[in-house]
Amino acid sequence: MQLGIIGLPNSGKTTVFNALTGSNYETSGVSGGKLAINTAVVNVPDVRVDKLSAIFQPKKTTYPTITYVDIGGLEKGVGEEGLPGPLRNALSPVDGFIHVIRAFADDTVPHPQVTIDPQRDLEIVDTEFLLTDLITVENRLSRLTEEVQKKGKKAAGRSAEEEIELLTRLKDHLEEDSPLRNLNLDEEEKTFLKGFGLLTLKPQVIVVNTEVPVDDPTQFVTVEHQNTILLALPAQIESEIAQLDEADRQIFMDEYGIAEPGANRVIRASYDLMSIQTFFTVGEDEVRGWSVSIGATAPEAAGVIHSDLQRGFIRAECITYEDFIAYGSMTKAKTEGKVRLEGKQYLVRDGDIMNIRFSV
Ligand SMILES: Nc1nc2c(ncn2[C@@H]2O[C@H](COP(=O)(O)OP(=O)(O)O)[C@@H](O)[C@H]2O)c(=O)[nH]1
Ligand SMILES: [Mg+2]
Structure with missing residues (x-):
């Protein structure tokens, strides 16, 4: 960004x-x-x-x-x-x-x-x-209008008309x-x-x-x-x-x-301001905060980490930051049923700690 x-x-x-x-x-x-x-x-x-980072003491911490x-x-x-x-x-x-x-x-x-x-x-x-x-x-509008006049409304198609409508709204x-x-x-x-x-x-x-x-x-x-x-x-x-x-x-x-x-x-x-949110990955090697747009799905978030993770996405193990802090460890949170398995449709939320399961 x-x-x-x-x-x-x-x-x-x-x-x-x-x-x-x-x-x-x-x-x-x-x-x-x-x-x-x-x-x-x-x-x-x-x-x-x-x-x-204080909890996992990783080799690397990334914001x-x-x-x-x-x-x-x-x-x-x-x-x-x-x-x-x-x-x-x-x-x-x-x-x-x-x-x-x-x-x-x-x-x-x-x-x-x-x-x-x-x-x-x-x-x-x-x-x-x-x-x-x-x-x-205005430049775009006049080019489009010209095109529509030349080709005729039908040939220029619906998209041209829609674009003219949108651009006119912007112009006004x-x-x-x-x-x-x-x-x-x-x-x-x-x-x-x-x-x-x-x-x-x-x-x-x-x-x-x-x-x-x-x-x-x-x-x-x-x-x-x-x-x-x-x-x-x-x-x-x-x-x-x-x-x-x-x-x-x-x-x-x-x-x-x-x-x-x-x-x-x-x-x-x-x-x-930028309509983005943060999710986390944790482990002994690295604790890291990642940015992803609000409304992103779990596979899209996985893709921010690596394209392979998006391509081979199976499921995301997911826990909220608050739950993790409240239970103090992944093992404890798991036995309390706080670690969810989320699929491809899941919409990532700010503060999610995620572990992506994938296979390529
Ligand atoms: N007195 C004072 N001078 C400032 C302040 N902020 C910037 N300057 C000075 O204003 C001048 C222009 O700042 P600069 O950051 O180069 O402005 P730019 O042209 O917008 O990049 C420099 O000499 C700065 O040291 C401030 O808050 N107070
Ligand atoms: Mg300057």
């Missing part, structure tokens, strides 16, 4: 990226809107993995991961004629966005719009994305200045639209970059979008915390009155 970190120049994207990933990429007060892309994979903190991509190059006006190709190629494939909004004031860091105004900045980027999506939808929605994430689409429509790379359809975590820790981000920004989470993060401080070793980190956090690195909150929020 990939999330793109976006925002206006000097909003603190690279600083947020460093805070989330523990990287140390150069930030800059003058870099402006250059297209620059940094990528890093981070573990999603999960106390259940910690606990299972679910998210990939963050720091995407520079967005500016007011870039969407008007359609985004430049390289920027478009960076934005389209991600599963969601971390949208960084500047709330810190600092005279040494110029703001492209001069003044500090978080709500305005949010709307600037939203507008660029709306325009970009509108161009995408965008023309009301509302991002597509507000539109209620069914699963089939969502799957169909995946290949279009529509930017306002992607869920987003809005991160308000503040000078000091604050509890309530709504004092800076209000949003009425679905599939959106609003958080505040003092990115500069957090990026410094991320560079420290364990002991120094605690001292630093105490000094600022920070209970948990804010980066963890942002990582978890971005994970929660």
